[in-house]
Amino acid sequence: MKKNKVISADDAIALISEGDVVTTTGFVQSCIPEALHAALERRYVETGAPRDLTLIMTAGAGDSKGLGTGRFHHDGLLRKVIAANFGRMPKVAQAAQENRILGYNLPQGVISQLYRACAAGQPGLFSKVGLHTYVDPRHGGGRVNELTSTDIVKLVEVDGEEWLFYTATKIDVAFIRGTSADPSGNLSMEKEALTLDSLAQAMAAKNNGGIVIAQVERIVEDGSLKPKDVRVPGILVDCVVVADTAVNHRMNYGTEYNAALSGEIRVPVTSLAKLPLNERKIIARRAAFELPPNGVVNLGVGAPEGISSVAAEERITPFITLTTEAGAVGGVLASGSSFGSAANADCIIDQNQMFDFYDGGGLDMTCLGMAECDVEGNVNTSKFGGRLNGCGGFINISQNARCVVFAGTFTAGGLEVAIEDGKLVIVKEGRARKFITAVEQITFSGSFARTRGQPVIYVTERCVFELTPEGLELIEVAPGIDIERDILAHMDFRPIIRKPVQMDARIFRDEPMELKDELLNLKLSERVSYDADRNILFLNLEGWSCRTKADIDDLRTVLVDACVRAGRRVNSVVNHDGFKIAEHLYDDYAAMIEYLLEHHYATTTRYATSAFLRLKMQEALSKRGLAPHVFERKEDAHAFLAAHARAFLDSLGDDEDEEEEEETTAA
Structure with a gap:
């Protein structure tokens, strides 16, 4: 029996x-x-x-x-x-x-x-997860105190590459x-x-x-x-x-049972609570602009949780797949005591299987919290302020996602903000600085991310930073915010400041942002204009994000349509200021330019303040045998185009003189 x-x-x-x-x-x-x-x-x-x-x-x-x-x-x-x-x-x-x-x-x-x-x-597990963080034996091996002396993480080399071996x-x-x-x-x-x-x-x-x-x-x-x-x-x-x-078998400590989280039923998305327009929602709204259409996304605890609510409010949930490291795929991610689960999930897989997917590069984007950030772009979430918090899934996720967005308030401890006439007002500054000279513990290595070309931005309620080869650069500032008074005065270091733009004004209005149009490129054609008298096609990609191959396809379609309507080969000028493109898409972008030069462009030139973007663009175009023509200043790009146009007209004149001479000789 x-x-x-x-x-x-x-x-x-x-x-x-x-x-x-x-x-x-x-x-x-x-x-x-x-x-x-x-x-x-x-x-x-x-x-x-x-x-x-x-x-x-x-x-x-x-x-x-x-x-x-x-x-x-x-x-x-x-x-x-x-x-x-x-x-x-x-x-x-x-x-x-x-x-x-x-x-x-x-x-x-x-x-x-x-x-x-x-x-x-x-005997254990080989993994690259943890390299150059506090888990790396060169930085402590994950030991949390002096009493702990035995190493259970070893640095090894396999075929010339560094790996970590974790002992089981x-x-x-x-x-x-x-x-x-x-x-x-x-x-x-x-x-x-x-x-x-x-x-x-x-x-x-x-x-x-x-x-x-x-x-x-x-x-x-x-x-x-x-x-x-x-x-x-x-x-x-x-x-x-x-x-x-x-008593002891509740779904979670805050919920005895929710049938939508277990998958027994599906609930209308419209029934989900709308966030008030506070600092948390501002951060979530700005981060939501980075969401990749038809991409797979992970959201961390804290400020990033709000992205799920923003996505539902903007009706873009069907166009992205939100996931949690705990195993939820699809649906609307839950927050609070239910964090890690999802309402209306497509499926639930085991946690170790989800990490297989993450570690293998399956994530198109992640948005994670940050407790501290330093001049190198390092982020600490594991040990700070005298507390041992731990890394959770942060290291797996942040190291392996194709794009990383860190999200959190600019300062901590009592921060109060208000929005007046579409402008952000700091009512009360937080007591603790989060942007410091050196983080207490490296949970995410900025230098390691730079060597791998991983795109990283840092979103706060008042500004946005980007990780560049030279360091942390201030790229966006909220309306109403003074850089010296509200940003630099509350940082331990001075970031790179070149040409920051204003954060999208829609973020600071308590109304839908029409984010679906943005993410699906439904208004991409509005970035293209054509001057028939000068035969110049202007393309304004300022602030536009190229996240997926589909974005490039959408842009190509818009440009080809504009060129066909012009009825002749055009000269093109492209504004790349504030333009963001995923590292793995540069060659696809260069291929689009090659196609346009072959079929529709007489010539093309572009400008960008970002030295890193100019370098990457030059590399991608040069690999295809194309002249880069990438300038730092708008004036230089236009001057090049004017000179090229004059040379082109001169060549036409020379052709006409030759034809006239041939006709005279023949006569």
């Missing part, structure tokens, strides 16, 4: 021994096996056992006030923690900072993928969670918002001879679960604990 694996939480926890390595599931405040955490805390407080456990976890799993893994703060319970996030268990973080426990802060995706390495009996830690006990279980331990997750790494964690423990304890909200009859609905098979589960739904 099949064994009935359903037991009490206390009986299940009694199976844990001193020194065991325990892993638990959960993402921020969702999918946490709270009944198991509570039972482990209760046993230790009452008996003093088990002691000296090692806790392994990916994302933070708690409310930052003592629930979730925050229950494990009692002295002696933990000996070591390997986690991506410490912020959700502040007392455990404090113990690490005070050298009372060993601690490692590793990237969330790495820990997630290490579960599979453990399950497969592999064998797992003795896995806490996982599902919705339903049969007496044999088969688990389904129909009411869960996410599936996370439950299967990989269970395999890792089971294949190491350990135990797997699953928390569910109900028991169903053997054989009643459809095979494809079973997310963790009973062969991997040792114990099943039924939890009280209202």
Whole structure:
């Protein structure tokens, strides 16, 4: 007869021994096996056992006030923690900072993928994730204190390239969670918002001879679960604990159950709350201009969360695919206690699979928060202000996305702003500076991004910076903001200032921005004008972003139409000031110019203030054997065009003289 694996939480926890390595599931405040955490805390407080456990976890799993893994703060319970996030268990973080426990802060995706390495009996994981950050052994190896001396991250070279090797830690006990279980331990997750790494964690423990304890909200009859609905098979589960739904098995700490987040129903997008026009929405609105149509996007916690609401409000959700590292694909991303899940999601995949996709370059764009930023463009979100927060999925995501947008207020701690007549007013400045000379810890390396040509911008409520080869450059300023008074006076360094433009005025009006027209290039033709008397086609790409190959195709169509209407070959002048193009698209852009020169242009010239853009454009055009004709000043570009036009007319005159001489000779 099949064994009935359903037991009490206390009986299940009694199976844990001193020194065991325990892993638990959960993402921020969702999918946490709270009944198991509570039972482990209760046993230790009452008996003093088990002691000296090692806790392994990916994302933070708690409310930052003592629930979730925050229950494990009692002295002696933990000996070591390997986690991506410490912020959700502040007392455990404090113990690490005070050298009372060993601690490692590793990237969330790495820990997630290490579960599979453990399950497969592999010694660890090779990854480029973490290079040139605090996880790199040259910068600390992810160790969080002086007590922690053993290296579990090594720098290695494979075929001339640098890699990091992360050592796997064998797992003795896995806490996982599902919705339903049969007496044999088969688990389904129909009411869960996410599936996370439950299967990989269970395999890792089971294949190491350990135990797997699953928390569910109900028991169903053997054989009643459809095979494809079973997310963790009973062969991997040792114990099943039924939890009280209202107390220890809520969907997340703020929501008992939301059928839209589990995928049971779909809700109208119009029913989603609209954000008030404050500093958070200003930041989200500006960042939304970077969204790639038909692209895949990840949004981080904090200010970036607002982009999902802005996308819904602007009716552009169908034209982008929003994702979370926790595994949600599509739909409208949730915020607050539900962060990591999504309403109306297209699908939910396991967390380790999502990080495979991210690490392989699947993300077209990410928008992440920033606690500190320095003159090199480095960003810190992991350790600042005396707090050990942890990197979460930040390193995986920021290093591998094709385009990175960091978003956050310009200062922190009490900042108050207002909008008056479309202008931004700083009512009260924040107490803490975020743009400092050197960040406390490098969670994102600006220099590494520059060497790889990764596009990076930094969006605040009052200005926008861009990472250039020379350093951080101020490229946009909000209307009403004085650069000296409101920006430079509150930075520890002076950024590059060449020709900043005003942030789009639509951002500061409490009305729809018509963002769909912008992202889908529906008004791209308005950037083209033709002077028939001088036979000059003007193309104004100031502030335009070329994010995908489709953007280039749209631009080519608009330019070809304009040239056909002109009825002859035209001379073209292009304004590239404030123009942004994804690194991998320069050759496609040059190919478009080559086509236009072959079929429609007499000549073309362009100008851009950005030295980096001019250099990249020159390289791309030269590779195709085209004369670059890229100038810094508008006047130089027009002077070149005028000279070329005169030379062209002179050549026509010479041709006419030759024809006249030939006719005279013939006569």
